Amino acid sequence: MRSIILLSGGIDSATALYSSLKESDEVLALTFDYEIGRSKEIEAAKRIAESAGILHRLVELPFYKSLKGSPSSTSKKLGKEEGGLSPAYVPARNLVFFGVAAAHAETYGAGEIITGHIKGDSSRFPDVGNGFVSAMNTLLGSTSGVGRVVPVIRMPLLGKTKEKVLEEAIRLNVPLERTWSCYNNADEPCGVCYGCESRRDAFRRIGVEDPWGKKK
Numbered sequence: 001m002r003s004i005i006l007l008s009g010g011i012d013s014a015t016a017l018y019s020s021l022k023e024s025d026e027v028l029a030l031t032f033d034y035e036i037g038r039s040k041e042i043e044a045a046k047r048i049a050e051s052a053g054i055l056h057r058l059v060e061l062p063f064y065k066s067l068k069g070s071p072s073s074t075s076k077k078l079g080k081e082e083g084g085l086s087p088a089y090v091p092a093r094n095l096v097f098f099g100v101a102a103a104h105a106e107t108y109g110a111g112e113i114i115t116g117h118i119k120g121d122s123s124r125f126p127d128v129g130n131g132f133v134s135a136m137n138t139l140l141g142s143t144s145g146v147g148r149v150v151p152v153i154r155m156p157l158l159g160k161t162k163e164k165v166l167e168e169a170i171r172l173n174v175p176l177e178r179t180w181s182c183y184n185n186a187d188e189p190c191g192v193c194y195g196c197e198s199r200r201d202a203f204r205r206i207g208v209e210d211p212w213g214k215k216k
């Protein structure tokens with residue numbers, strides 16, 4: 001079976017990708033360019049796909065960059081959680097992402113669309129919950145062309161904590177040094193944003209040194 005992976009450049013989606021390699025005959029990675037200042041993450045996604053030896057396509061979603069209230073227009077330098085929602089929240093993100101992925105799945109003949117969402121994401125992102133995903137799967141089933149493969153959304157890491165994902169990543173030889181977790185786009189990870197902090201905590205908790213090295 002062919003699969004599509006939504007690859008952001010972070011640890012979670014890279015791990016979801018590597019875990020799908022043994023089950024899929026062919027994997028196409030899609031990375032969405034939807035906010036200003038994501039070049040480090042996009043570069044990371046490209047390099048991860050290269051390591052995995054799979055096809056990679058960058059999909060531009062320029063309307064997000066001018067959307068009022070989008071992450072590009074609000075400061076998330078520190079990216080702390082507020083009001084239970086992630087600072088990485090993007091309006092209707094998965095509705096758009098899954099729709100665009102479905103178009104690729106239909107033409108590429110992919111039977112599944114994989115994401116790297118992990119435990120806790122359903123409370124941080126409203127469009128990750130069971131209700132949303134099952135409604136989306138019903139929708140995908142009703143819109144795919146007759147006789148074509150109907151893609152199903154799969155979130156293989158949804159039951160795993162960040163630490164469990166990290167252990168899985170190490171077991172699968174995910175090139176963690178190529179992943180990017182920082183919410184900012186500087187040459188080096190800032191070390192203080194939510195992305196950097198949760199990465200550092202996860203490595204610390206499993207007692208492994210982050211290949212990002214001794215960066216903050």
Ligand SMILES: [Zn+2]
Binds near residue numbers: 181183192195
């Ligand atoms: Zn950071």
